[in-house]
Amino acid sequence: MTVWTFDEVEHRFHEAAATSYRLPAARVAGYVSLWPEIARQSWEGYADERIVLRFPATPAAVDRLAETTQWLQWLSVEQRKLVWARARYVPWRAICEAHHCSKPTAWRRWRHALTLIVVQLNGQPPRIVEAMPQHDAT
Numbered sequence: 001m002t003v004w005t006f007d008e009v010e011h012r013f014h015e016a017a018a019t020s021y022r023l024p025a026a027r028v029a030g031y032v033s034l035w036p037e038i039a040r041q042s043w044e045g046y047a048d049e050r051i052v053l054r055f056p057a058t059p060a061a062v063d064r065l066a067e068t069t070q071w072l073q074w075l076s077v078e079q080r081k082l083v084w085a086r087a088r089y090v091p092w093r094a095i096c097e098a099h100h101c102s103k104p105t106a107w108r109r110w111r112h113a114l115t116l117i118v119v120q121l122n123g124q125p126p127r128i129v130e131a132m133p134q135h136d137a138t
Helices: 006-022 059-074 077-087 092-099 103-122
Strands: none
Touching (some): 006 059, 006 077, 059 077, 059 103, 077 092
16 A cells, blocks of 8 residues: 655646646537548648647556546545646636635645545545653652
8 A cells, every 4th residue: 555645646636637638639529521631741731720739648647647536526626626726737826816815825725635635545644743652750
């Protein structure tokens, strides 16, 4: 059993956001054209703004994405939005405007949400204070 840390969970969310960007776009099935695609020259391809070059996600990264998004079920809707926004590197200013709070408050809420995930993954709350040794009073 692996012991999860805050940094590992944060890294996993950043990786999940990057993987979700690499997935193919979801498109609605619509009309199709039976005409063949235009064979462009190599120099014509640079002017086409519709072409977006993306490296496809690996199957292992997609599996980790699915596992990571399941972790979001342990959080409230506001916490999910906050965690996913930070995973996509949304600036704190935009997050503060969206959540109507100050930066320290947003940061604390984000840390709290990731800590809840760490606790859930590890199965027990972290030990904050070590047990004090018992002294005999004689």
